[in-house]
Amino acid sequence: MNRTQKGAWYSLACFTILLGLVVWWTVQLFVMKERPGGVSRYIAMLGYLAVLASGWWLRKKQSRHEPDADERDKMIKKKALTAATTSLVLIVASLLLYMYIALGPDYSIPVWALVILSFGIGYLVLAVYSVTVLFQYGRGGIDGEK
Amino acid sequence: MAKSKIKNNIRQFRFENGQMTQADLADKAGVTRQTIIAIEAGQYSPSLELAIKIARAFGKKVDDVFEYEE
Incomplete structure (x- = not known):
């Protein structure tokens, strides 16, 4: 795996861990009616440590002469950026439309909700970027030594 | 990604160059x-630029390594 692929897997792993925790905490808060803590706190800590520990793996090269990114990597990143930007526009537009219809034009939302929404959208766009990168590399990019 | 119309002999030249x-x-x-x-x-x-670099790695001309299929 080259650095671009590793970066994409890394982002996707961060997104998945975060999504898992958000779902778990939401269930705890609104279904089980208790404050998040206990096991999920340790899972969060382990996930965070795993992400930190994998930092060296991102920097590790396949060979001493391997470039950080070659022409194909740059092309793949450019296409992924286009997909991510398009998804950002679509997500924000859909969200605004949904809030307008569901809540009405004069409704107001608390600032903390806006912050959470912004981070959520950011992570979602990052996930779209990562998936697009990995999709473009295809199966041959992971192992294809012949 | 779609298959390109440019064919190449890289595999053949790798084996001819000491199983590179x-x-x-x-x-x-x-x-x-x-x-x-890929x-x-x-x-x-x-x-x-990359095609020239690859051809030079084999000591060949670009035409020998790559060909355009109509």
Whole structure:
């Protein structure tokens, strides 16, 4: 795996861990009616440590002469950026439309909700970027030594 | 990615050059191994600059390594 692929897997792993925790905490808060803590706190800590520990793996090269990114990597990143930007526009537009219809034009939302929404959208766009990168590399990019 | 119309003899030249691995060729051309894999499989058409670098790694001309299929 080259650095671009590793970066994409890394982002996707961060997104998945975060999504898992958000779902778990939401269930705890609104279904089980208790404050998040206990096991999920340790899972969060382990996930965070795993992400930190994998930092060296991102920097590790396949060979001493391997470039950080070659022409194909740059092309793949450019296409992924286009997909991510398009998804950002679509997500924000859909969200605004949904809030307008569901809540009405004069409704107001608390600032903390806006912050959470912004981070959520950011992570979602990052996930779209990562998936697009990995999709473009295809199966041959992971192992294809012949 | 769609198959490119540019065919290549990279695999053949690698074996003629002492079983050169894709990693060795990638190092010589200054790209990642994944890019060599994609070019060899016809999934990616290299730039002229990269095509020249690959041809030079084999001591050949670009025309010998790559050909355009009508």
